[in-house]
Amino acid sequence: MKNETAEERRTLVRETIAELLEVDVATVRGDCLLREDLGMDSLTSLELLSTLSRELQVDLEMEEAMEIVTVDDTVRFVERHLAV
Amino acid sequence: MADALGASVASGLEARSEAELTRLVAEVERALGVEVDALAHDRRGLLPRRLLDSVRQLGLFGASIPAEHGGLGLELVETCRIIATVARHDRSLATCVGLHNGLGATPLVSLGDDAQKRAWLPRLASGEVLASFAATEVGAGSDLSSVATTYDGALRVRGEKQYVTNGALAGLVTVLARARDERGGYALLTVPLPQDEVSIGAEERKLGLRASSTTSLAFEDARADALLGERGGGLHHAYTALAVGRTVLSAGCVGTAERALDATLEHVTRRRQFRRAIGEFGASRTHVSAMAARLYAMEAVVDEVARHPAHGALGAASVVAKVFCSEGAYEITDRALQLHGAMGVLEDVGISLLARDCRVTRIFEGANDVLLVHLGSEVLARGPSPRCHTQRRGPHAERWETAAGVLEATRERVKASLGVRAVERQDCLQALARAYIGLVASSCVLARADAEPELAELACSIGVDESLTQLASLHRAGSRVELERALTDELYACGRRWRWPASPAPRAPRKHIAA
Numbered sequence: 001m002k003n004e005t006a007e008e009r010r011t012l013v014r015e016t017i018a019e020l021l022e023v024d025v026a027t028v029r030g031d032c033l034l035r036e037d038l039g040m041d042s043l044t045s046l047e048l049l050s051t052l053s054r055e056l057q058v059d060l061e062m063e064e065a066m067e068i069v070t071v072d073d074t075v076r077f078v079e080r081h082l083a084v
Numbered sequence: 085m086a087d088a089l090g091a092s093v094a095s096g097l098e099a100r101s102e103a104e105l106t107r108l109v110a111e112v113e114r115a116l117g118v119e120v121d122a123l124a125h126d127r128r129g130l131l132p133r134r135l136l137d138s139v140r141q142l143g144l145f146g147a148s149i150p151a152e153h154g155g156l157g158l159e160l161v162e163t164c165r166i167i168a169t170v171a172r173h174d175r176s177l178a179t180c181v182g183l184h185n186g187l188g189a190t191p192l193v194s195l196g197d198d199a200q201k202r203a204w205l206p207r208l209a210s211g212e213v214l215a216s217f218a219a220t221e222v223g224a225g226s227d228l229s230s231v232a233t234t235y236d237g238a239l240r241v242r243g244e245k246q247y248v249t250n251g252a253l254a255g256l257v258t259v260l261a262r263a264r265d266e267r268g269g270y271a272l273l274t275v276p277l278p279q280d281e282v283s284i285g286a287e288e289r290k291l292g293l294r295a296s297s298t299t300s301l302a303f304e305d306a307r308a309d310a311l312l313g314e315r316g317g318g319l320h321h322a323y324t325a326l327a328v329g330r331t332v333l334s335a336g337c338v339g340t341a342e343r344a345l346d347a348t349l350e351h352v353t354r355r356r357q358f359r360r361a362i363g364e365f366g367a368s369r370t371h372v373s374a375m376a377a378r379l380y381a382m383e384a385v386v387d388e389v390a391r392h393p394a395h396g397a398l399g400a401a402s403v404v405a406k407v408f409c410s411e412g413a414y415e416i417t418d419r420a421l422q423l424h425g426a427m428g429v430l431e432d433v434g435i436s437l438l439a440r441d442c443r444v445t446r447i448f449e450g451a452n453d454v455l456l457v458h459l460g461s462e463v464l465a466r467g468p469s470p471r472c473h474t475q476r477r478g479p480h481a482e483r484w485e486t487a488a489g490v491l492e493a494t495r496e497r498v499k500a501s502l503g504v505r506a507v508e509r510q511d512c513l514q515a516l517a518r519a520y521i522g523l524v525a526s527s528c529v530l531a532r533a534d535a536e537p538e539l540a541e542l543a544c545s546i547g548v549d550e551s552l553t554q555l556a557s558l559h560r561a562g563s564r565v566e567l568e569r570a571l572t573d574e575l576y577a578c579g580r581r582w583r584w585p586a587s588p589a590p591r592a593p594r595k596h597i598a599a
């Protein structure tokens with residue numbers, strides 16, 4: 001998974017969010033606010049990180065979940081963890 | 085009578101002190117004692133108009149509304165005392181008044197602009213207009229993010245809401261809806277009623293709270309009067325209002341439990357079997373003291389939570405109060421029912437009404453199962469440590485400290501072994517939440533241990549024991565979770581109706597033939 005391109009990872013994050021919320025992936029744009037636009041709460045954000053940590057086989061810190069505000073933030077967050 | 089009481093309520097609140105509040109509560113108690121016949125309201129399935137008029141005159145619909153807008157301007161903790169008093173007499177009435185003051189009025193009080201407040205709050209305060217809050221839909225119950233009701237640029241609301249408390253009585257309903265634009269952000273909107281574009285469904289027939297109005301509301305491009313707070317902030321605003329609503333609901337549970345305990349004390353000291361009052365049996369004493377200890381803890385928790393409704397902090401605290409008090413009221417009314425024997429199930433005695441009325445409190449304003457998962461994830465991710473609200477030392481404070489240490493260690497262990505994937509283990513989250521609730525409750529009790537040392541001792545040890553039991557259960561949770569998953573997968577897949585499972589027929593013992 002670590003070998004995937006940035007674009008593929010971005011798609012994976014968007015698809016994971018769409019699947020979690022049961023919405024059309026087209027509505028999950030990069031600038032979407034997770035809470036205000038997509039209605040995610042802190043528990044759903046943690047569930048998102050949990051799914052991503054499984055899919056991408058990386059350890060993600062749950063304390064950091066609260067700092068993620070947009071879809072793009074989530075992608076950057078995953079990138080940061082893959083880099084280490 | 086009610087007029088004079090209304091005046092005394094209003095003047096009594098100008099210089100509020102604990103004594104004033106006690107007097108106010110006593111006066112409300114006296115007025116309701118004369119007028120309220122909860123059993124009759126339950127049978128008829130509605131609250132008499134005359135009773136609602138008396139409540140208006142008492143000023144109770146304005147309890148939480150600021151005095152500058154014609155309300156009593158009570159603090160949350162004082163509103164809670166009033167709602168507990170009302171619930172002692174009639175839970176349906178407490179639900180009507182509590183919802184109006186809590187979820188109904190809160191969004192307008194905290195988010196409305198001056199014009200909105202001037203237009204509506206005085207009418208809400210006098211009770212001329214009753215308030216509702218409509219979030220739930222067919223497809224959006226515990227998961228409010230999936231609401232499908234929408235609004236457009238002209239604030240026209242379209243969609244259908246379910247289970248709206250005060251639905252048939254309300255003159256103003258706060259609706260959770262999504263923008264009909266590309267972003268689809270959430271917002272709270274106030275919709276005045278009646279209007280042709282809103283149809284009110286039939287009254288739901290329910291297990292309890294039968295005299296409280298519960299209806300659906302269908303909006304067909306209904307005109308909203310205002311959008312409260314920020315566009316996009318609707319869910320956040322709804323959660324904030326729910327935190328206030330849950331605190332008020334918890335106070336209602338306290339009132340229900342007080343009534344159940346009062347009735348039980350009277351019954352067990354009068355009813356004789358085996359040549360003595362049934363209250364003298366050891367098993368009855370266990371029931372009664374557990375009821376009293378739990379109730380004492382419930383009051384302590386509501387008092388503490390409602391006194392510190394700091395913005396943001398009420399979220400987790402209100403969940404603690406809601407779960408603890410709704411489960412407590414359920415336990416207490418059930419013990420009351422047991423101790424009443426057959427009389428417990430006779431409708432005219434009133435104990436079964438208490439039990440029926442309180443059951444739904446574990447479901448509405450957030451089903452407890454779901455709230456526990458949320459609270460558990462907070463405990464895990466952010467680690468709010470329960471604070472001990474007392475400097476007192478002694479064996480109870482020490483046991484409390486030990487249990488708090490075990491919670492801390494367990495949290496770290498779960499995080500180290502499961503990482504963020506722990507959020508998929510609802511058993512862990514719920515156990516952490518229950519452990520946390522037990523500790524918060526016993527800490528609130530310790531803080532008022534001077535007043536009732538025996539009650540506090542029992543309540544505190546029950547809370548600490550519950551925490552330790554929950555945390556200990558996690559040591560063997562993994563294999564049990566696997567078993568539960570396998571079993572339920574099988575049950576869901578096979579699609580058969582459950583029947584008494586056939587057990588293998590007992591075999592006849594083999595005869596040993598002597599050689």
Ligand SMILES: Cc1cc2nc3c(=O)[nH]c(=O)nc-3n(C[C@H](O)[C@H](O)[C@H](O)COP(=O)(O)OP(=O)(O)OC[C@H]3O[C@@H](n4cnc5c(N)ncnc54)[C@H](O)[C@@H]3O)c2cc1C
Nearest residue numbers: 217218219220225226247248249447448449450451453454
């Ligand atoms: C008398 C009454 C009055 C009400 N008044 C109002 C009102 O004024 N305004 C309003 O908006 N709503 C109101 N409601 C609705 C109430 O808030 C909802 O019923 C409640 O939020 C639960 O939603 P649901 O009934 O759809 O249950 P569901 O969401 O279907 O949940 C059913 C059960 O599924 C389980 N469950 C669901 N999700 C999870 C999860 N994530 N994790 C673990 N378990 C889960 C739980 O055991 C839960 O109890 C009222 C309801 C009643 C009965």
